[in-house]
Amino acid sequence: MLDTLLPILFFSALALAAIGAVRRVRLWRQGRPSPVPLIRGLAAMPRRYLVDLHHVVARDKAMSNTHVATAGGFVLAALLAIAVHGLGLDSTILAWALLAATTCMFVGSLFVAKRRRNPPPRLSRGPWMRLPKSLIAFSLGVFLVTLPTAGVLPEDFGNWFLALVLAGVVAWGLGELFFGMTWGGPMKHAFAGALHLAFHRRPERFSDKHGGEGRSTGLKALRLEDPATKLGVEKPADFTWNQLLGFDACVQCGRCEAACPAFAAGQPLNPKKLIQDMVVGMAGGSDARYAGSPYPGKPVGEHAGEPHGPIVARQGTALVDAETLWSCTTCRACVEECPMMIEHVDAIVDMRRFLTLEHGNTPNKGAEVLDNLIATDNPGGFDPGSRMHWAADLDLPLMADKHEAEVLLWLGDGVFDMRNQRTLRALVSVLHAAKVDFAVLGNEERDSGDVARRLGDEATFQSLARRNIATLEQYRFERIVTCDPHSFHVLKNEYGELGGHYEVFHHSTYFNHLLVNGKLSLRAWKGGTVTYHDPCYLGRYNGEYEAPRDVLKALGIEVEEMARSGYRSRCCGGGGGAPITDIPGKQRIPDMRMNDVRETGAELVAVGCPQCTAMLEGVVEPRAEIKDIAELVADALIVDATAESASRDEAAEKTRRAAEEVTL
Amino acid sequence: MPHNAKSSSHAGLNVAVLVSVGRHPLTARARRADQDARAVEMALSMSDAAVHLIHAGGNGSDNEEALRGYLGMGIGEVNLIKQSSGADVVPALINALRDTAPQLVLTGTRAETGEGSGLVPYLLAEALGWPVINGLAQVESIEQGVATVLQALPRGKRRRLRVRLPAVATVDSSAPAARQSAFGPARRGELAARACASVPDELQAQWQVQPARKRPKRLKIIKSASARDRFKAAAAKADSGSGQLLSDVSPEQGAEAIFALLKEEGVLR
Ligand code: SF4
Ligand code: SF4
Numbered sequence: 001m002l003d004t005l006l007p008i009l010f011f012s013a014l015a016l017a018a019i020g021a022v023r024r025v026r027l028w029r030q031g032r033p034s035p036v037p038l039i040r041g042l043a044a045m046p047r048r049y050l051v052d053l054h055h056v057v058a059r060d061k062a063m064s065n066t067h068v069a070t071a072g073g074f075v076l077a078a079l080l081a082i083a084v085h086g087l088g089l090d091s092t093i094l095a096w097a098l099l100a101a102t103t104c105m106f107v108g109s110l111f112v113a114k115r116r117r118n119p120p121p122r123l124s125r126g127p128w129m130r131l132p133k134s135l136i137a138f139s140l141g142v143f144l145v146t147l148p149t150a151g152v153l154p155e156d157f158g159n160w161f162l163a164l165v166l167a168g169v170v171a172w173g174l175g176e177l178f179f180g181m182t183w184g185g186p187m188k189h190a191f192a193g194a195l196h197l198a199f200h201r202r203p204e205r206f207s208d209k210h211g212g213e214g215r216s217t218g219l220k221a222l223r224l225e226d227p228a229t230k231l232g233v234e235k236p237a238d239f240t241w242n243q244l245l246g247f248d249a250c251v252q253c254g255r256c257e258a259a260c261p262a263f264a265a266g267q268p269l270n271p272k273k274l275i276q277d278m279v280v281g282m283a284g285g286s287d288a289r290y291a292g293s294p295y296p297g298k299p300v301g302e303h304a305g306e307p308h309g310p311i312v313a314r315q316g317t318a319l320v321d322a323e324t325l326w327s328c329t330t331c332r333a334c335v336e337e338c339p340m341m342i343e344h345v346d347a348i349v350d351m352r353r354f355l356t357l358e359h360g361n362t363p364n365k366g367a368e369v370l371d372n373l374i375a376t377d378n379p380g381g382f383d384p385g386s387r388m389h390w391a392a393d394l395d396l397p398l399m400a401d402k403h404e405a406e407v408l409l410w411l412g413d414g415v416f417d418m419r420n421q422r423t424l425r426a427l428v429s430v431l432h433a434a435k436v437d438f439a440v441l442g443n444e445e446r447d448s449g450d451v452a453r454r455l456g457d458e459a460t461f462q463s464l465a466r467r468n469i470a471t472l473e474q475y476r477f478e479r480i481v482t483c484d485p486h487s488f489h490v491l492k493n494e495y496g497e498l499g500g501h502y503e504v505f506h507h508s509t510y511f512n513h514l515l516v517n518g519k520l521s522l523r524a525w526k527g528g529t530v531t532y533h534d535p536c537y538l539g540r541y542n543g544e545y546e547a548p549r550d551v552l553k554a555l556g557i558e559v560e561e562m563a564r565s566g567y568r569s570r571c572c573g574g575g576g577g578a579p580i581t582d583i584p585g586k587q588r589i590p591d592m593r594m595n596d597v598r599e600t601g602a603e604l605v606a607v608g609c610p611q612c613t614a615m616l617e618g619v620v621e622p623r624a625e626i627k628d629i630a631e632l633v634a635d636a637l638i639v640d641a642t643a644e645s646a647s648r649d650e651a652a653e654k655t656r657r658a659a660e661e662v663t664l
Numbered sequence: 665m666p667h668n669a670k671s672s673s674h675a676g677l678n679v680a681v682l683v684s685v686g687r688h689p690l691t692a693r694a695r696r697a698d699q700d701a702r703a704v705e706m707a708l709s710m711s712d713a714a715v716h717l718i719h720a721g722g723n724g725s726d727n728e729e730a731l732r733g734y735l736g737m738g739i740g741e742v743n744l745i746k747q748s749s750g751a752d753v754v755p756a757l758i759n760a761l762r763d764t765a766p767q768l769v770l771t772g773t774r775a776e777t778g779e780g781s782g783l784v785p786y787l788l789a790e791a792l793g794w795p796v797i798n799g800l801a802q803v804e805s806i807e808q809g810v811a812t813v814l815q816a817l818p819r820g821k822r823r824r825l826r827v828r829l830p831a832v833a834t835v836d837s838s839a840p841a842a843r844q845s846a847f848g849p850a851r852r853g854e855l856a857a858r859a860c861a862s863v864p865d866e867l868q869a870q871w872q873v874q875p876a877r878k879r880p881k882r883l884k885i886i887k888s889a890s891a892r893d894r895f896k897a898a899a900a901k902a903d904s905g906s907g908q909l910l911s912d913v914s915p916e917q918g919a920e921a922i923f924a925l926l927k928e929e930g931v932l933r
Contacts, residue, residue, distance in 0.1 A: 360846030
């Protein structure tokens with residue numbers, strides 16, 4: 001009886017899964033077109049899965065092993081079961097292999113079940129709670145029906161009742177694992193996830209065989225040529241199809257939620273819920289069935305959307321509230337943690353673009369800052385002719401005079417901020433001490449466009465970027481050095497698409513070069529314990545975790561690491577225009593970060609970003625002191641007297657020769 | 665921030681807003697003029713009113729960008745009355761207003777570029793024979809051709825006025841700030857250009873224009889012991905040595921009082 005029942009079960013499950021797959025693909029195809037290399041993508045998928053995805057999953061060792069056992073066992077078991085029970089191949093070897101695969105899967109399922117007994121709050125419940133049972137049902141059911149085939153039990157073992165029960169168990173497992181995979185059950189993540197890996201919108205973010213690390217963090221430019229096209233994402237269907245596919249791959253593991261600073265601060269954002277809302281919008285319906293943590297302060301069940309309906313309503317509610325989108329600091333902690341390689345920040349900025357460029361609805365100080373950027377090229381609305389006032393006494397070499405220098409020092413908008421001016425002075429003194437040939441743009445410099453872009457104002461970003469590129473084009477320099485990770489990221493990763501390609505260094509990296517080449521000599525650090533705060537735009541965006549630590553080590557500082565450091569560093573709350581849009585929460589992100597500092601007992605926190613300095617120094621005392629790496633290095637400089645006199649000689653030499661030239 | 669004057673609808677109300685090309689005080693870049701943009705904001709906040717934007721002036725790509733700033737507030741089109749540079753725009757505006765026949769004309773108190781005398785609304789009102797209100801802070805209601813409005817007076821004071829429409833009203837910086845101008849609609853909106861004979865401003869042609877010199881400001885030295893005293897001094901009304909407040913007087917009496925004052929001050933001889 002099982003002999004007839006099982007093939008029917010397997011093939012109907014497969015057929016239903018195929019129908020579901022077609023329906024699901026049609027949901028994704030509602031999105032805007034986005035060309036992908038089909039074959040190459042599919043060919044790259046296994047490596048992306050085994051290397052890149054598992055690299056992230058393996059940060060949680062237990063979960064990674066569980067997943068390998070369960071998923072590996074399942075894939076093998078499914079293929080073998082189709083052969084053995086579906087096609088009726090009567091091979092003892094295959095049957096034994098199937099027994100092994102189901103055992104492996106069964107063991108994995110037990111671990112899944114164990115984790116689900118007391119799940120951490122970041123995990124979604126709902127249908128996910130039944131998944132371990134379904135996994136057990138499938139593995140156990142298939143195991144048992146395979147026993148006769150493997151010859152362990154006689155072919156006619158048991159009676160019709162037992163056979164029916166077994167068939168029922170297998171059907172349950174098949175329902176979840178085959179049917180549910182394409183009809184929106186928890187197993188959807190396997191189907192959508194595999195295709196998402198193959199057709200990812202940022203194929204360059206995956207590692208390659210040659211040891212390439214794979215990093216792709218720059219936002220993609222919005223095409224502004226055609227006035228008729230809508231700018232940004234208004235409706236779920238305005239995402240590209242592979243973005244929609246990506247949302248569908250979410251396993252609701254909540255790693256993003258656990259990493260999100262805005263969520264922790266009680267602001268109305270939860271990256272996991274946001275992705276789920278996009279899935280709801282793509283299929284149409286309300287978020288009532290969502291079974292994870294909500295946006296803080298926003299009960300589930302009050303929002304609904306449809307593929308061709310607005311995501312953010314001008315009035316009332318739609319799928320997502322605008323303040324959810326404006327809470328994000330674009331810190332990328334969610335993207336860094338996401339095992340499914342979903343790009344939350346891209347999606348958030350896409351939706352912000354619509355709000356800013358089409359609705360004109362950038363909250364709080366947003367409109368003012370954007371107007372300032374348009375009118376004065378800096379967010380504070382300062383006179384662009386006063387950019388160099390802070391350095392009136394420093395006599396900095398200007399590119400306009402020199403035309404050529406080894407290093408172009410990009411100052412950033414910190415020139416208008418008295419706190420950051422101290423950092424800049426320190427930076428300049430270090431460059432002088434190392435005798436670096438540098439020059440600044442002075443009043444020719446403009447805001448890099450970072451804030452405009454994160455606030456969704458792509459037009460202003462591109463205008464600033466184009467003008468900056470044109471300015472930079474006039475001069476010859478080997479590299480750009482800046483103490484602002486935001487400018488650093490934009491110059492390095494986002495100007496390329498608009499035609500500006502530069503070698504850009506963060507000052508910590510550049511200092512490290514100088515130290516390695518023996519250009520700087522430093523006194524040993526004598527202060528108290530020090531911790532280091534990784535700026536998001538230096539660390540997660542650009543993978544620079546080591547250089548700042550090396551510089552601190554060269555100073556003789558032993559960094560007392562915070563629990564959240566390196567790629568897990570917690571944002572200071574200053575990125576993405578978040579201090580400008582200023583969405584209220586229960587606590588402030590910089591306060592949480594200072595608590596992280598407090599836990600290490602450090603008396604000083606070294607930073608490498610004007611934004612971080614401002615945010616962390618805004619925390620009320622008593623708290624650790626905040627100093628930029630440039631300041632620490634400048635304080636420890638040993639200015640070699642002989643070297644100085646030598647350089648003076650050299651300078652004298654130069655003037656003499658110049659004089660000769662004139663007389664000749 | 666959108667500021668709804670009142671929940672009552674202004675259906676059928678025809679509002680014209682005169683807009684000019686502004687100039688940023690620091691960088692002199694062309695932009696929407698702040699007060700004119702506030703006037704547009706006020707017009708948009710009157711629910712259901714039909715809003716027309718009119719600009720009369722020269723054309724240049726800078727100007728177009730600046731005018732598009734108004735379109736970005738969610739306006740479909742700006743009526744552009746092309747004028748040669750150095751033209752007096754008042755006759756052209758009078759013609760345009762006669763054609764469109766609005767009940768209410770809103771505009772900024774003075775332009776940020778050009779002559780910036782702030783006289784245009786008065787000249788228009790005079791030519792059209794309409795009343796003029798300055799310093800409009802809010803339109804409270806409009807019923808049967810009579811508008812109840814709040815006029816802004818110095819130091820945050822407000823005065824409620826009732827005015828029979830049609831009328832001209834100017835808006836200054838005490839009116840609610842203009843909404844953000846969005847790039848998409850600004851680019852898509854239409855600048856409906858229309859030629860109109862230019863009347864050269866002969867008087868202005870003879871003028872010589874030079875940048876203003878910054879006048880030194882007299883420092884008010886306050887000797888006071890406590891912060892409270894200093895605050896009081898800073899917030900105190902400027903000494904208005906003499907003067908009189910006239911209320912409930914006939915127009916003739918008012919005019920006489922003004923006339924007397926002007927004579928006393930030597931403005932009129
Ligand atoms: S978005 Fe990624 S990290 Fe967040 S719940 Fe989904 S799969 Fe997990
Ligand atoms: S980028 Fe940072 S703030 Fe934004 S959703 Fe992700 S984790 Fe949260």
